[in-house]
Amino acid sequence: MDDGLVAASVSRDGLLSELLSMGFDISVATEAVTTQDIATLADAIEFLLAGNSQPVTASTSFQNSKPTLHVPAGHGPIKPATRLHADGCKAETIDEKWRACSVYGNEADDGLFDKVENALSKYFGFSRLKPFQMEALRAWANHQDCLVLAATGSGKSLCFQLPALLTGKVVIVVSPLISLMHDQCQQLSRRGISACFLGSGQGDKSVEKKAMAGMYSIVYVCPETLPRIIHSLKELACKRGIALFAIDEAHCISKWGHDFRPDYRRLSTLREVFKIQNLPGLKDPVPVMALTATATDCVQMDIMKSLKMDTGTTRVVRTTLFRPNLRFSVLHSKTCRPSSYPEDFKILLDYYTCGFGSSSQVSKCPSINTSCFIGNGSNLKLEKEKIRGDQKYAYWANRKTSAEVDEMNFESGDIYMGARQNEDQDEEEGEEEEDEDGSSDKGGNEDFDESQKARYLALKDDEEKGLTVDFLEDDDEDEMERLGGDFEVACNEILVDDPMFKNRSIQSRSPSRAVEEGPSIVYVPTRKEAESVAKFFCKSGLKAAPYHAKLAKGHLRRVHEQFHLGTMQVVVATIAFGMGIDKPDVRHIIHYGWPQSLEAYYQEAGRAGRDGLPSECILYCDITTLPSLLPSRRDQEQTQHALHMLDQCFRYGLSTNKCRANTLLQYFGEDLATTRCEICDVCSTGPPPLENLTMEAEILLMQLSSPTENHGPSNSQHGIVNQRKRRAGNERAYRHAIEEIAKYGEVPQRNCLWWRGFGRVVADAGYLKEASPVGRPPRKLIVPHLRNPEVTADGQKFLDDRRREGSVSFWVHPEGDMIQALLEPSRLSRAQEWGRGWGDPEVRKQRLARKKISRRPPRQKRQRRSRDNSRGRQKTRRVCA
Ligand SMILES: Nc1ncnc2c1ncn2[C@@H]1O[C@H](COP(=O)(O)OP(=O)(O)OP(=O)(O)O)[C@@H](O)[C@H]1O
Ligand SMILES: [Mg+2]
Numbered sequence: 019m020d021d022g023l024v025a026a027s028v029s030r031d032g033l034l035s036e037l038l039s040m041g042f043d044i045s046v047a048t049e050a051v052t053t054q055d056i057a058t059l060a061d062a063i064e065f066l067l068a069g070n071s072q073p074v075t076a077s078t079s080f081q082n083s084k085p086t087l088h089v090p091a092g093h094g095p096i097k098p099a100t101r102l103h104a105d106g107c108k109a110e111t112i113d114e115k116w117r118a119c120s121v122y123g124n125e126a127d128d129g130l131f132d133k134v135e136n137a138l139s140k141y142f143g144f145s146r147l148k149p150f151q152m153e154a155l156r157a158w159a160n161h162q163d164c165l166v167l168a169a170t171g172s173g174k175s176l177c178f179q180l181p182a183l184l185t186g187k188v189v190i191v192v193s194p195l196i197s198l199m200h201d202q203c204q205q206l207s208r209r210g211i212s213a214c215f216l217g218s219g220q221g222d223k224s225v226e227k228k229a230m231a232g233m234y235s236i237v238y239v240c241p242e243t244l245p246r247i248i249h250s251l252k253e254l255a256c257k258r259g260i261a262l263f264a265i266d267e268a269h270c271i272s273k274w275g276h277d278f279r280p281d282y283r284r285l286s287t288l289r290e291v292f293k294i295q296n297l298p299g300l301k302d303p304v305p306v307m308a309l310t311a312t313a314t315d316c317v318q319m320d321i322m323k324s325l326k327m328d329t330g331t332t333r334v335v336r337t338t339l340f341r342p343n344l345r346f347s348v349l350h351s352k353t354c355r356p357s358s359y360p361e362d363f364k365i366l367l368d369y370y371t372c373g374f375g376s377s378s379q380v381s382k383c384p385s386i387n388t389s390c391f392i393g394n395g396s397n398l399k400l401e402k403e404k405i406r407g408d409q410k411y412a413y414w415a416n417r418k419t420s421a422e423v424d425e426m427n428f429e430s431g432d433i434y435m436g437a438r439q440n441e442d443q444d445e446e447e448g449e450e451e452e453d454e455d456g457s458s459d460k461g462g463n464e465d466f467d468e469s470q471k472a473r474y475l476a477l478k479d480d481e482e483k484g485l486t487v488d489f490l491e492d493d494d495e496d497e498m499e500r501l502g503g504d505f506e507v508a509c510n511e512i513l514v515d516d517p518m519f520k521n522r523s524i525q526s527r528s529p530s531r532a533v534e535e536g537p538s539i540v541y542v543p544t545r546k547e548a549e550s551v552a553k554f555f556c557k558s559g560l561k562a563a564p565y566h567a568k569l570a571k572g573h574l575r576r577v578h579e580q581f582h583l584g585t586m587q588v589v590v591a592t593i594a595f596g597m598g599i600d601k602p603d604v605r606h607i608i609h610y611g612w613p614q615s616l617e618a619y620y621q622e623a624g625r626a627g628r629d630g631l632p633s634e635c636i637l638y639c640d641i642t643t644l645p646s647l648l649p650s651r652r653d654q655e656q657t658q659h660a661l662h663m664l665d666q667c668f669r670y671g672l673s674t675n676k677c678r679a680n681t682l683l684q685y686f687g688e689d690l691a692t693t694r695c696e697i698c699d700v701c702s703t704g705p706p707p708l709e710n711l712t713m714e715a716e717i718l719l720m721q722l723s724s725p726t727e728n729h730g731p732s733n734s735q736h737g738i739v740n741q742r743k744r745r746a747g748n749e750r751a752y753r754h755a756i757e758e759i760a761k762y763g764e765v766p767q768r769n770c771l772w773w774r775g776f777g778r779v780v781a782d783a784g785y786l787k788e789a790s791p792v793g794r795p796p797r798k799l800i801v802p803h804l805r806n807p808e809v810t811a812d813g814q815k816f817l818d819d820r821r822r823e824g825s826v827s828f829w830v831h832p833e834g835d836m837i838q839a840l841l842e843p844s845r846l847s848r849a850q851e852w853g854r855g856w857g858d859p860e861v862r863k864q865r866l867a868r869k870k871i872s873r874r875p876p877r878q879k880r881q882r883r884s885r886d887n888s889r890g891r892q893k894t895r896r897v898c899a
Contacts, residue, residue, distance in 0.1 A: 050062040050063075050065050053065060063233070130155070130156070130159055133184060134147060134152075134155060134180060134184065135147070137180060137183045137184060138176075138180075141183060141209050141210065141211060142176070142209060147176070148172065148173055148337075149337075150166065150168050150172070150335050150336075150337045151173060151176050151177050151180075153333065153335040154166050154177040154307065154333075154335050155177060155180060155181070156333075157305070157307075157333035157335070158177075158181055158261075158262055158305055158307060161302055161303055161305050162305060162331055162332065162333050163305055163306045163307070163308075163325075163327045163328065163331065163332040163333070164177075164305065164306075164307045164308070164332065164333045164334075164335060165268070165307075165308045165309075165318065165321060165322060165327065165332060165333070165334045165335070166307065166308070166309040166310075166335045167309075167310060167311070167313060167318065167334070167335070167336045167337070167339075168309075168311060168335070168336070168337040168339075169311055169337060169338060169339045169340065169341055169624070170311040170312075170339075170341065170620070170621065170623075170624020170625070170628075171341070171600070171624055171627075171628035172311070172337060174266070174309040174311070175202060175266070175598075175600075177264075177307060177309065178191055178236075178262055178264030178266070178307055178309070179206070179211070179236060181261040181262045182211070182235040182236050182261055182262075183211065183235065184261075185259070185261045186235075186258075186259075187258060187259035187260055187261035188229075188232055188234065188235060188236070188237060188254060188258055188259065188260050188261065189235065189236050189237070189260070189261050189262045189263075189264060190237050190239060190251065190260055190262070190263050190264070191236060191237065191238045191239065191264045191266055192238075192239055192240070192241055192244060192263070192264065192265045192266065192282075192285060193215070193238045193239070193240065193266045193267065193598070194240065194241065194266075194267050194270045194277065194279055194282070194597060195267075195594065195596070195597055195598065196215075196217065196218070196219035196240070197565075197574070197578060197594060197595050197599065198266075198267070198597055198598035198599060199215035199217070199219070199238040199240070200215070200219075200575075200578055201578070201582075201598065201599050201600060202238060202598070202600075203215055203238065204582065205600065206236060211235055211236065212233070212234045212235050212236070213234055213235065213236040213237070213238065214228070214229050214234045214237060214238070215237070215238035215239070215240075216229060216237065216238070216239045216240070216243050216247065217238075217239060217240035217242065217243045218240065218242070218243075219240075219571070226247065226250075230247065230250035230251070230253070230254055231254075232254055232257065232258030240281075241270075241279055241281035241282045241284070241285060242281045244281075244284070244285065244288075245284060245287070248287070248291060252291065252292075252297055255292060255297065255299075255300055255304060256297065256298075256299035256300055259301075260292070260304050261304070262304065262305055262306075262307055263288050263292070263304055263305070263306045263307070264306075264307045264308075264309065265282075265285060265306065265307070265308040265309065265325065266309050266598065267309070267310055267597045267598060268282075268308035268309055268310040268313070268321050268325075269310040269312050269313045269317050269321070269617065270282045271283060271285065271308070271320065271321050271324045271325065272313070272316075272317040272320035272321055272324065273320070273656055273659075274314070274316050274317050274320055274659055275312070275313060275314075275317040275320070275617060276312070276614060276615040276617040276618040276621070276663070277593065277597070277618065278656075282324070283324050285324070285325060286324055286325055286326045288304075288306060288325075289306060289325060289326040289327070290326070292304040306325060306327065308321055308322075308325060308327070311339060311620075311621060311624060312339075312617040312618075312620055312621045312686070313617075313686070314617070314685065314686055314687060315687050317617075318334075338683075338688060339620070339682075339683060339686050339688055340679065340683055340688070340690060340695075341624065341627070341679075342695070343627045343630050343631060343632050343633060344623060344624075344626055344627055344633055344634075344635050344679070345632060345633070345634050345635065345697045345698060345699075346623070346635045346636075346637075346678035346679055346682070346695075346698045346699070347634070347635070347636050347637070347678070347698060347699035348636075348637045348638075348639065348670075348671050348678070348699065348834070349362070349636060349637070349638050349639075350638075350639065350640065350641050350642075350834065350838055351610075351638040351639070351640060352640050353610050353611045353638050353639065353640055354547075354611070354640070356550055356554065359551065359554045360554075360558075362610070362638055363540075363551075363554070363555070363558075363608075365606070365608075365634075365636070366538055366540075366555075366560070366588060366606060366608070367558055367560070369538075369605075369606065370560050370587055370588075371559065371560075535584070535603070535605075536603035536604055536605035536606075536633075537581055537584065537586055537587055537588065537589065537601065537603070537604055537605070538587065538588045538589075538604065538605060538606035538607070538608065539588070539589050539590075539591055539595065539604060539606070539607050539608070539622075539625055539626075540588060540589070540590045540591070540608045540609075540610055541591055541592070541593070541596070541607070541608070541609045541610065541611075541613070541622050542590060542591070542592060542610045542611055543592070543610075543611040543612070543613075544592070545564075545566040545567075545568055545592055547590075547610070547611070548564040548565065548566045548590045548591060548592055549564045549566075549590075551564075551590045551610065552564035552588075552590040555587075555588050555590065560587045560588055561580075561585065561586055561587045561588070562586070562587060562588035562589070562590060563576075563577045563580075563586060563588075563589060563590070564577075564589075564590050564591070565577050565578075565589050565590065565591040565592070565594060565595040566591065566592040566594050566595075567592070567594045577589060581601065582601060584603075593614075593618065593622070596618070596621060596622045596625070597621055599625050600628060601625070601628065602628045602629035603628075603629055603631070604625050604626045604627065604628070604633065605626065605627070605631075605633045605634065606626065606633065606634045606635075606636070607622060607623050607625055607626040607633070607634070607635045607636070608634075608636045608637075608638065609622065609623075609635075609636070609637045609638065609639075610638050611638070611639065611640075612639050612640075612645030612664070612667055612668070612671070613637075613645075613667055614660070614663065614664065614667070615660075615663035615664070615666070615667060616663070616666050616667055616670055616682060616685045617663070617685075617686075619637070619667065619670075619682075620682050620685075620686075623635040632697075637670075637671060639671045641671055641672055641834040641835050641838050642771055642835060642838055642839075642842075644664075644668065645664045645667055645668050645671075666685060669778075670682070670685075671834060672775065672778075672833045672834035672835055673700070673833065673834070674700065674705050674706050674831050674832065674833055674834060674837070675700065675705035675706075675831040676700060677690075677693060677694045677695050677698055677700055677701050678695070678698035678699065678700055678701075679695035679697075679698055680693060680694070680695065705831045706831055706832055706837065707831075708829045708830065708831055709829065709830060709831075709832055710827060710828070710829050711776065711828050711829070711830055712820075712826070712827040712828040712829075714768070714776060714828075715776075715780055715785070715816070715828040716816075716817065716820050716828075717759055718755070718759070718773075718776070718777065718780060718786075719780070719785060719786070719809050719813050719814075719816065719817050720817060721755045721758060721759055722751075722752075722755050722786065722807055722808065722809050723809045723813070723814065723817065751789075751805065751806040751807070752777060752804045752805055752806065752807055753770070753805075756770060756773040759773075768839070769839055771835055771836075771838065771839040772835070772836050772839035772840065774804070774835060775832070775833050775834070775835035775836040775839065776836060777804040777807065778804065778833070779830050779832075779833060779836075780813075780828075781804060781807065783812075783828070783830075784810060784812045784813070785809065785810055785812055785813030785816055786804065786807040786808070786809060786810060786813055787807060787808060787810050788804060788805065788806065788807055788808075789806045789807060789808040816828075
């Protein structure tokens with residue numbers, strides 16, 4: 019036989035076996051592969067789906083749909099569970115086998131997990147399931163609904179990915195972010211598991227048809243799309259079968275959680291629609307699995323209620339949310355000012371320009387040690403000494419000043435050079451290091467054929483272009499063409515067979531490399547800041563790019579790709595690049611500005627160190643300004659809750675004596691076995707020294723207590739003033755009290771910022787509490803600091819004790835704002851201290867509205883009516899009429 023014919027018959031056999039493994043009947047599959055012009059799997063499936071063959075069995079139930087085909091090259095779209103069975107029995111599906119061997123439904127039988135472990139090693143390369151994954155799968159196998167609460171990076175995705183591989187049915191995953199869906203589809207593609215996503219980001223309409231025909235094992239859907247495809251899902255459930263509905267990032271369901279998405283609340287229909295009694299043709303009820311890493315108790319309850327999960331039968335699987343390798347710290351910065359960037363980001367600039375050190379080297383970076391970690395007792399002492407010596411700005415001595423950085427005067431060419439320098443460095447280092455498959459770290463150049471090389475170079479070229487913000491705003495159509503159309507469509511296809519991607523993924527998983535280098539994510543509150551910070555990094559010679567929802571899709575795709583390839587050093591992102599992103603070696607997560615909640619903060623910080631290696635999570639916040647970034651769509655009730663969440667953030671940022679990890683865990687209702695994580699800034703440096711603030715506490719309480727309780731003529735007088743102001747439900751009673759204290763000069767050298775912090779500390783000690791508003795409710799939204807406090811019984815007792823014996827005292831660890839108030843006393847204006855920020859959409863709207871009104875031309879002043887004038891006016895009127 020000639021060679022060409024042999025090759026053709028071999029490839030036909032391969033095609034046939036692929037079609038059989040996908041569930042097509044042997045007769046139609048044979049017909050497809052023997053038809054002329056059909057050379058690839060894609061052609062064959064197109065042929066079958068177009069209804070060109072007569073189906074014989076119910077298993078080939080795709081014949082009714084006629085989608086245009088776009089099948090991932092190099093692997094079958096469906097890799098059913100037949101792969102798990104080496105026994106060669108083709109007649110049964112895995113689902114049937116499970117039933118036959120009575121594993122299914124019998125939660126005591128651990129035979130289930132033998133099969134699972136096969137799949138694990140085959141597809142994922144893991145040796146065993148984690149206990150919580152086991153629990154979740156067990157619930158699924160028993161058709162139970164399940165709520166999984168496990169730490170970021172713990173492996174929740176596996177809980178819903180495995181059911182697709184074990185049954186050959188489809189798993190529908192509801193996911194909130196396009197970036198997250200990209201991420202997961204890419205990862206599954208690398209592992210040879212077919213997956214796609216549907217939603218606004220999906221440019222190829224045929225993907226939806228294929229998905230509804232059952233061609234993908236795992237289908238990601240955004241919540242907005244689900245109602246539209248519910249009828250197709252019903253068909254899918256009855257034909258190929260749906261193994262599970264997974265609701266990833268389930269906290270989005272709850273309006274008490276962060277990132278609330280109203281469309282998530284409609285998901286309860288899944289419970290109703292996919293019941294056996296409601297859907298004839300459905301053999302088993304389809305279980306629902308909700309998963310999240312960031313849900314407080316009240317959010318958990320809300321998730322279950324919203325999804326109509328039965329509290330009696332739903333399995334709640336819970337693990338610790340603690341991430342022991344994450345080092346949390348807080349730094350003060352005027353984050354809104356670009357002039358702060360050089361100082362604040364010196365940590366990252368040093369990290370990347372000094373070469374990638376091990377994390378121990380990173381923590382030796384001088385910028386970290388010289389930064390003012392709030393809570394660092396020695397720092398506090400040092401700063402005070404500096405102030406005493408009138409060297410306020412010596413504090414920044416070890417940091418590069420803005421002027422110095424401006425002098426550097428970077429051009430876009432420098433950006434390119436900077437990138438190249440790093441590459442060269444990598445190349446030198448990479449010569450000794452080889453990946454497991456023998457290819458080098460530099461994208462596996464040896465294994466490339468010419469076309470792949472060209473594409474690699476094209477990508478490199480794009481990376482370089484992609485470094486300027488101006489370029490990033492353009493959606494380069496030509497470039498997208500070159501990469502195979504829109505990324506959303508192509509992410510599956512590109513990654514599977516591309517050695518460049520394979521090599522890179524292996525490289526990034528290599529622990530030795532991961533310790534040495536890793537990308538960073540800087541989270542900023544606004545899109546504008548994302549661009550300006552990214553621009554700063556680019557100018558400083560780093561490979562950085564902004565990421566937010568309003569940027570061109572092509573750009574977002576590139577950033578995403580390069581981030582995963584490891585060729586992007588810093589992604590400056592809004593919350594659009596947060597949840598679920600799984601890159602093992604992210605070494606720095608920097609929050610540049612207050613987050614909206616601790617949930618959001620912990621979620622985003624959870625992108626760091628997913629390989630278990632030490633990583634930094636730094637929060638830069640302006641502790642002199644109250645956090646005010648509230649979600650834009652909210653009702654009054656949600657606003658109150660959002661303010662409560664901001665309050666928690668604020669307290670986390672200002673705290674100087676509580677372990678950061680512990681504070682975060684307690685927020686989620688968990689207690690660490692020990693009270694200290696030992697690595698956060700507070701644990702590692704200790705709290706600032708205790709200060710005796712007895713006199714300040716006494717004066718404050720006396721000022722705020724009723725006039726009858728006051729002692730001494732002057733205090734009584736203050737009290738009366740304050741009492742009068744408070745009686746009208748005054749929102750500013752506390753402020754007035756402080757002004758009174760300042761006026762009489764009883765406590766010198768304390769500004770409003772210090773008093774704001776001190777009031778909070780006194781309230782936390784139980785001596786003050788916010789009075790319920792008298793009369794009409796406050797016009798403005800309540801912000802997290804004392805407004806109209808009243809002295810509690812404990813506070814009164816403190817005053818009485820002081821009066822009687824004078825022996826009680828009030829010692830506290832000063833909090834962040836109190837420390838900062840002493841460091842920068844002259845810089846603080848009243849407006850900053852008490853006002854609310856432009857970051858809050860509500861405040862911004864109000865202020866802009868006020869500005870508009872004030873921009874109207876001023877009314878002309880009424881002229882006095884002199885006799886002459888009035889005559890003149892009458893004359894004019896007459897003329898007009
Ligand atoms: N059984 C396992 N053994 C070893 N590694 C695992 C196991 N399960 C999952 N992983 C790995 O853990 C990493 C994180 O997984 P995954 O993205 O599912 O985390 P997650 O819990 O969904 O996190 P997040 O809450 O941030 O979305 C992945 O890289 C995955 O490969
Ligand atoms: Mg996840």
